[in-house]
Every structure is written in C-alpha cells, then in structure tokens.
Amino acid sequence: METFDHVIVGGGVVGASIAYHLACKGAGKILLLERNDLASAASSRAAGLVLQSSTKFSKTPLAKLTVDTIPALEEELGESVGYHQVGSLRIATSEGRATELDAMAHDASKWDIPVHWPNTTEVGNMVPWLDTSTVHKTVFLPTDGYIDPYLLTMFYIRAARARGVVVRPRTDVRDVLVSKQEVSGVMTDTGQIACGTVIDACGAWAAVFSERVGFPLPMAPVRSHYWITEPSETYGGDHPVTILPDVAAYTRPEVGGLILGVQESRSVTFDARELPDDPAVFSPTKGEEHWDVLIDAYEGLAQFFPTIKSAQFSSYICGLSSYTPDGEIILGPVPGVSGFYAAAGACGSGITLSAGMGDVITDLILGLQPAFDVGPFRPDRFGRIDPFCEPFRARCAAARASKSR
Numbered sequence: 001m002e003t004f005d006h007v008i009v010g011g012g013v014v015g016a017s018i019a020y021h022l023a024c025k026g027a028g029k030i031l032l033l034e035r036n037d038l039a040s041a042a043s044s045r046a047a048g049l050v051l052q053s054s055t056k057f058s059k060t061p062l063a064k065l066t067v068d069t070i071p072a073l074e075e076e077l078g079e080s081v082g083y084h085q086v087g088s089l090r091i092a093t094s095e096g097r098a099t100e101l102d103a104m105a106h107d108a109s110k111w112d113i114p115v116h117w118p119n120t121t122e123v124g125n126m127v128p129w130l131d132t133s134t135v136h137k138t139v140f141l142p143t144d145g146y147i148d149p150y151l152l153t154m155f156y157i158r159a160a161r162a163r164g165v166v167v168r169p170r171t172d173v174r175d176v177l178v179s180k181q182e183v184s185g186v187m188t189d190t191g192q193i194a195c196g197t198v199i200d201a202c203g204a205w206a207a208v209f210s211e212r213v214g215f216p217l218p219m220a221p222v223r224s225h226y227w228i229t230e231p232s233e234t235y236g237g238d239h240p241v242t243i244l245p246d247v248a249a250y251t252r253p254e255v256g257g258l259i260l261g262v263q264e265s266r267s268v269t270f271d272a273r274e275l276p277d278d279p280a281v282f283s284p285t286k287g288e289e290h291w292d293v294l295i296d297a298y299e300g301l302a303q304f305f306p307t308i309k310s311a312q313f314s315s316y317i318c319g320l321s322s323y324t325p326d327g328e329i330i331l332g333p334v335p336g337v338s339g340f341y342a343a344a345g346a347c348g349s350g351i352t353l354s355a356g357m358g359d360v361i362t363d364l365i366l367g368l369q370p371a372f373d374v375g376p377f378r379p380d381r382f383g384r385i386d387p388f389c390e391p392f393r394a395r396c397a398a399a400r401a402s403k404s405r
C-alpha cells in the first residue's frame with residue numbers, strides 16, 4: 001500500500017496552498033487528491049479580488065501573507081502570475097461607515113499594510129466613471145488588487161510539485177480510515193492509501209467530507225456571483241478595485257470592461273449533501289433569474305454608477321462560496337479523531353486568504369505555534385450542529401449579506 005505523511009483532499013486554491021506550505025516546511029511525503037480537474041470548482045470562478053482589510057480583523061494577517069507570498073511563488077517558478085496591484089478604494093457615504101473605515105485602516109496599519117486617505121477629487125481621478133457627490137470618506141490600500149484565481153492555484157500546485165508533492169487529479173476520496181480514534185489513511189476510488197494526517201480542503205463539500213469522521217463542519221454553500229460588461233471607453237483602464245459597502249457591491253477592471261459583484265440581502269443556500277460531485281454539471285442560478293437580482297440593485301448602485309442602466313453587461317459568472325454563521329473561516333483540528341484537519345469555510349475570501357490558510361494549517365499540523373491568533377477559526381466553536389438544515393444555512397446566508405469586504 002502507498003504511504004504518505006499527509007493527504008490533502010481538494011485541489012482548489014486552499015488545498016494547493018496547503019500542499020505548497022507543507023512542502024516549504026519540509027513536512028515529509030505529501031499527496032494532494034482532487035476528484036475532478038484541479039481548480040475546477042470555486043477557485044476558477046472567483047472574481048480574484050485580493051483585499052487585505054475587512055471588518056473581520058482576525059483575517060488581516062492571513063490576507064497579507066498572500067500578497068507577500070505571490071512574489072515568492074513568482075521567484076520560485078521564474079514567471080509572473082500577473083497580480084494586478086491596482087490597489088483598492090473603499091468608500092463610505094455616512095459617518096457610521098467612515099468609523100468602520102477608520103477601524104479597518106487602523107488594523108491594516110498594525111500589520112504594516114500601507115493605507116492612504118485620498119480626497120474626493122483624487123478618488124474621481126482614480127475611478128472616472130464613479131459619481132463622488134455622496135462620498136463622505138475613502139480609504140485606499142495600494143497593495144491590494146486582483147489576480148487570475150485559476151493561475152494562482154496552478155502556481156501553488158507547480159511550486160508544490162517542484163518541491164516533491166504528488167498531485168493526483170481525477171481521484172475521488174470516498175472515506176477516511178480511522179484506527180483507535182486516529183487517522184490511518186483514506187479510501188479512494190482506486191484503492192487505499194495510508195497516512196497520518198488528512199486535511200479536508202473540499203470547499204463547498206467540506207462538511208460532507210468531515211461528516212465521515214462524525215463532525216460535519218459548521219458551514220454552508222452560498223451562491224456568489226458577478227456580472228461583466230463589454231469592453232468600453234467609460235469603464236476601461238486599470239482602475240483600483242472599488243468597494244461600495246453601503247450598497248453591498250464591488251467593481252474591478254476586466255479586459256477593458258468592468259466586473260460588478262453584488263451581495264444579495266438573502267443569498268440562495270444549498271444542502272451540501274445534495275450537490276453533485278462535479279461542479280461542471282451544476283449551476284446555483286436557474287435560467288436568467290440573475291438579471292432580476294441586478295435590476296433590483298440598480299437603484300442603490302446608481303448613486304455611484306449613474307450610467308449603470310446603459311452599461312452593456314454581457315457575461316454572468318456564479319458559483320458556490322462557503323460561509324459560516326460568524327463570517328470567520330474554519331481552520332484547525334477537527335474534534336474526535338486525531339490527525340484530521342479542516343481548512344474550509346473561506347467566506348468568499350479563499351483567494352485572498354489562500355497563503356495564510358496554508359501557512360497556519362501547516363503550523364498546526366506540525367505542532368508549531370502559528371504566528372497569528374487562530375482562536376476565531378476553531379472548527380468546534382459552534383459545538384455540534386447540523387450544517388445541512390435550513391435554519392443553520394439561513395444564518396450562513398445572513399453572514400454573507402452583512403459581509404463588509
């Protein structure tokens with residue numbers, strides 16, 4: 001039988017980053033298993049925003065680590081991943097929201113993330129299509145930006161492989177083998193593999209996978225989506241990412257046009273047990289209903305985006321993000337079975353947090369002290385719950401609705 005020290009299940013950005021970080025710390029023989037193609041689920045559908053600051057301060061150092069890791073990956077592979085470090089502008093229209101920006105900026109500064117306060121004229125110059133007449137205060141983080149999420153995942157994979165990690169797509173992990181309350185291996189569709197550690201990086205399916213060791217993770221798959229305009233003279237140009245928390249929306253440049261993301265007040269959620277194994281055969285949006293969501297958002301958006309009704313939206317991308325009720329990620333050992341770890345529930349920020357999640361879980365597995373406080377991320381912080389029932393999923397959708405990026 002094949003034997004590895006660590007088996008990572010899930011070949012999205014989180015699993016890929018864990019493989020890379022374990023290899024960087026010389027953790028022994030590492031195997032990554034993915035049942036479909038690598039990065040074929042959420043990690044290829046993301047808008048790719050890399051935002052280091054949010055109202056969840058626990059995540060800031062993890063996000064900063066991703067910005068710091070990108071150049072290291074590029075150096076290892078001798079190639080650019082194409083990180084568009086255009087910065088992010090976060091806009092407040094009220095005193096309450098301005099107070100939130102102050103707190104976020106203070107937290108970012110603590111981690112040496114550069115912060116600027118542009119005036120309204122400067123904001124107008126940075127984003128010419130934006131109506132700044134109701135802007136009260138704006139913070140600019142110049143080292144934020146956006147990245148191709150598929151490419152970033154493949155950079156982690158390539159760098160991990162170069163360091164000896166074995167990566168096997170098209171391998172379904174069907175069970176976790178446990179002996180005397182300790183992980184002893186996994187059962188795949190091609191046979192048994194012995195290992196001492198299993199890391200659940202199964203994205204939207206992570207609670208279904210962890211249920212095999214008797215502890216379904218406290219998270220739910222929630223629909224996330226965005227629209228893309230045709231290339232246009234109005235929206236083209238490498239503007240900063242623009243965060244509009246007052247209308248729960250964001251924009252970023254996309255090949256001469258614009259991506260527009262809108263958080264719904266009640267996002268659609270799913271019972272993870274009913275999702276097909278292959279995300280290619282599943283869409284969280286049925287038919288053309290998403291145009292109604294966009295039209296419902298027009299009124300609020302027009303405050304910043306006066307030309308929205310004439311914008312030519314030509315594409316729509318949707319997928320599943322995994323949310324927890326408190327908006328914090330899930331990272332750490334799962335109770336009940338020694339050697340089983342979870343890295344999931346990224347709350348719509350798995351690209352941004354990828355290096356931080358990989359680094360922290362590596363430290364926890366190797367018995368090292370993580371550089372950051374991981375208390376808020378504990379998988380058992382809600383006790384034993386049923387993550388598949390409607391009331392729990394509604395709490396996860398509410399966390400998404402109230403997310404202030």
Ligand SMILES: Cc1cc2nc3c(=O)[nH]c(=O)nc-3n(C[C@H](O)[C@H](O)[C@H](O)COP(=O)(O)OP(=O)(O)OC[C@H]3O[C@@H](n4cnc5c(N)ncnc54)[C@H](O)[C@@H]3O)c2cc1C
Binds near residue numbers: 042319
């Ligand atoms: C529309 C949209 C926009 C987003 N925008 C952003 C953004 O701008 N910035 C940001 O930071 N984040 C964003 N996100 C969130 C981000 O995409 C996710 O947080 C991130 O991709 C999660 O990565 P993952 O590796 O955990 O999951 P995934 O990429 O979903 O990977 C999990 C993998 O596990 C595999 N798997 C599951 N079960 C098994 C099994 N039993 N055996 C083998 N393999 C298994 C699956 O096939 C899948 O490939 C967005 C998400 C969506 C949907």
